[in-house]
Ligand SMILES: NC(=O)C1=CN([C@@H]2O[C@H](COP(=O)(O)OP(=O)(O)OC[C@H]3O[C@@H](n4cnc5c(N)ncnc54)[C@H](OP(=O)(O)O)[C@@H]3O)[C@@H](O)[C@H]2O)C=CC1
């Protein structure tokens with residue numbers, strides 16, 4: 001049998017930096033138990049390089065690690081710790097390409113407007129690195145995200161700040177009432193396995209095959225839905241005018257990363273409506289320049305750089321003039337004048353709405369002041385839950401982290417479930433007509449929609465096996481936690497009506513006696529859950545893929561101040577385990593602070609929690625008793641870290657990520673030295689415990705001494721390994737102590 005192995009992913013930005021300090025600690029502890037910790041580089045830089053082996057020298061080549069890792073998720077012994085990674089926008093991708101080129105990697109430019117076959121092929125390869133390209137490949141299981149008891153207790157004892165909600169708040173959610181995906185959705189459960197195609201029968205009589213073949217399994221649910229361009233534009237116009245008249249800010253919240261085809265289009269329309277007059281006047285020139293505001297205003301500003309300065313200034317004047325009869329825009333960075341319409345990935349709905357709700361329903365205005373906002377989430381399907389929680393906060397005031405209950409989530413996610421797996425089946429309709437999903441063998445039209453040019457049409461799918469697995473996971477979690485489990489499913493939505501039938505059937509496969517399991521439509525489920533939350537009662541939310549994403553930021557941000565402290569397990573359907581770290585992203589702002597002030601505020605608690613469950617699973621599966629002891633002692637050490645408040649501080653000069661990791665190592669070593677179940681581990685770690693305890697102050701001082709001045713990590717997307725190691729491991733005393741264990 002091969003050596004027990006944990007695969008640790010190398011990703012981007014703050015989590016990648018934290019890994020540089022944490023991996024040497026992990027290996028120090030796991031090596032004596034015979035556990036290998038290997039790495040898999042799935043950063044956006046590595047994924048780009050992996051696409052172009054022929055452009056690179058032998059030494060520069062990077063294997064397609066993501067594809068390899070994807071295959072491993074299908075094996076029963078796989079154990080992966082997955083850190084958050086960048087889901088890149090076009091602009092991030094272009095920056096990464098430029099950085100790699102400047103570092104001597106001769107990869108091609110990104111063809112923004114591909115014409116030749118060669119350019120189209122390059123673009124297709126780059127597209128594999130765009131948006132949420134990693135998570136859907138690795139998520140071969142459903143999602144179990146929760147706040148561990150120790151973390152919840154820590155938050156109760158050390159409540160984070162919460163902004164005040166007032167009845168007078170004018171913040172609200174605006175969503176479409178018709179013409180959106182929710183409105184005309186059609187759904188069916190497949191009676192048998194079928195191969196289907198997606199086609200558009202145009203009014204002109206021309207039939208275009210948009211997707212030649214999708215192989216569907218028996219029992220799979222498929223949906224066909226579209227968003228009307230006309231309705232969307234009218235909605236934006238109406239909402240912008242309403243925000244202007246009533247004097248609230250306008251903010252747009254989408255998920256252009258995971259909805260990487262539809263949401264950039266939805267975003268682009270908002271930009272064009274907002275700056276309508278400027279687009280009317282300069283539209284032709286913008287087309288000539290290849291301006292594509294689906295990538296945000298940043299694209300326009302970048303492309304007009306090439307114009308003579310008088311023309312450029314005229315355009316900028318005309319853009320500014322548009323603001324005069326439009327509402328104030330919420331800002332991403334008011335100091336730099338970066339608005340909500342600057343880039344589609346700057347404001348990502350799962351994190352942006354909770355951040356707004358946490359601070360009392362405010363976003364930042366151009367003057368740097370918090371203000372009420374109209375939060376525009378065009379698609380109504382899930383937007384309504386946010387209005388419900390806003391109503392609740394207006395009525396009941398802000399949540400109290402000291403007393404509020406907890407809301408863990410069991411999320412349907414496996415095998416690219418539902419909307420989040422739909423981007424390869426999403427199309428911008430080119431001509432009025434009928435959009436059909438057709439059985440390839442029989443020619444039978446399974447689902448049909450009348451669409452118009454510019455509409456966004458998509459097909460979503462969810463396989464039967466993941467649904468069964470999700471129901472089972474919900475029952476298991478309800479049983480193990482003793483909490484009620486609530487399926488958030490809306491019987492009026494065709495897709496969810498199909499889901500309800502399956503849930504009701506598969507629940508019968510399990511012993512549910514004594515469990516409280518209910519099915520409720522989303523808005524009622526939100527209300528029901530919140531009524532319990534403020535009474536200190538816990539409720540598991542069992543949801544589809546989008547609500548999994550939304551709720552696993554929303555509730556943790558209210559309860560814990562951040563979703564970084566969540567335990568996030570993906571029991572892989574093939575038997576292995578993937579342990580995601582936290583439920584949030586890669587915190588780009590944190591890199592900026594490190595580079596400017598050598599302080600990394602990233603909290604690695606998610607990594608600590610993930611490592612403990614990963615070790616526990618490994619211990620059980622490989623019958624490695626030492627792995628189990630490592631898991632148990634790590635959990636206790638993490639609890640101690642929380643009790644003693646050794647989390648990273650956001651403020652430069654105070655304990656940061658590196659200091660927090662040092663404390664984890666010290667407590668872990670102390671726990672191993674104190675246990676008596678395994679004498680060999682005890683003997684191995686007692687000297688480390690002694691050394692770290694003795695030198696605690698010295699190490700903390702060494703870690704603090706480097707702060708307050710810039711740090712050079714040699715790159716952004718591709719950091720310099722040596723420079724990064726020097727920055728992330730600045731304590732010679734700690735490094736020597738860790739090294740002595742291996743000696
Ligand atoms: N699993 C994954 O791979 C995920 C990847 N992403 C990707 O991450 C990037 C950034 O996304 P964004 O929506 O800004 O969300 P983030 O979660 O990265 O950032 C939102 C804020 O949350 C706080 N935060 C998040 N994680 C931590 C942590 N470990 N420690 C301390 N604070 C934390 C930070 O607040 P503050 O700065 O105030 O401390 C941060 O600014 C995008 O490229 C996105 O696609 C997003 C979600 C999941």
Ligand SMILES: O=C(O)CCC(=O)C(=O)O
Pocket residue numbers: 087131132133135136257258350548549552583584
């Ligand atoms: O893959 C991504 O882009 C983000 C994933 C995410 O936000 C989540 O799973 O919570």
Ligand SMILES: [Mg+2]
Pocket residue numbers: 350351549550553583584
């Ligand atoms: Mg999320």
